[in-house]
Amino acid sequence: MKKNIYALVLPLVVISGLVFANRDIKDEASKKSTSKPLSAAEGKSALKKWEATPDGIKFKKWEASPEGKKVYAGEAKIRKHISAFTNMEAVVTSLSLPPGSRxxxxxxxxxxxxxxxxxxxxxxxxxxxQLHSLNVNDKIIIRSHTVSHAPKYSYPIVTGDYVERDSKLIYKRAPRQGGC
Known part of the structure; x- marks a missing residue:
């Protein structure tokens, strides 16, 4: 009888040990894969390395070009409205984005x-x-939290968070779920 109990308990102990050992190995691997944020010096170093790549060189040339300067000037004109999330009056000039836009x-x-x-x-x-009901020359009120740029586009990119036409709300971005 004792031999049967030992025969049943021994594999259970061995399997339990393997399961806990495997879990510890997985925990160590997940701790190692979590990277901490870069320090200011590391960030500057990484930026310098990127600027030396072909993409970085191309981007720097675009920034220095008249087109890049025009985009940055456009961003600067609306920066106060973006920071304060205040109304900006706009006129719709086209219902489509530039060709090749993604x-x-x-x-x-x-x-x-x-x-x-x-x-x-x-x-x-x-x-x-409701945004599909917009027409060219419609006057709208926009609020946004973000303005960005990309060398691919000749215009600053404003992310639409709030749009109204004729004092009626036609779009409001839903708040993010599960984020900070």
């Missing part, structure tokens, strides 16, 4: 005499249904 759904707008891409992101179901 920004998802968006329109071209003119704010204070400069052209901008007003991007809303990938089109999902009926999220942008």
């Amino acid at each position: 920004l998802g759904f968006g329109v071209m707008v003119r704010i204070n005499g400069d052209d901008y891409i007003l991007s809303f992101g990938p089109e999902k179901s009926n999220e942008f249904q």
Whole structure:
């Protein structure tokens, strides 16, 4: 009888030991794969390395070009509105984005005499249904948290977070779920 109990308990102990040992190995691997943020010096070093790559050189040339300077000047003109999330008056100039654009759904707008891409992101179901009712020369009010740029585009890219036409809300970005 004792031999049978030992025969059953011994494999159970061995298997339990293997399971716990394997878990410790996985925990160590996950701790090692978590990288800490770069220090300021490491960040500058990584930026210098990237600037030496062909893509970095191409980007620096674009920044120094008249087109790049125009994009940065356009961003600077609306930076206060972006930072404060205040209203910007805009006129829709085109219902389509520049050819070859991969920004998802968006329109071209003119704010204070400069052209901008007003991007809303990938089109999902009926999220942008009311935005499809926009027409060229419609006057709209925009609020945004973000303005960006890319060498591929000759215009600053404004992310549309809030749009109203004729004092009626036609789009408001839903808050992110599960994030900070």
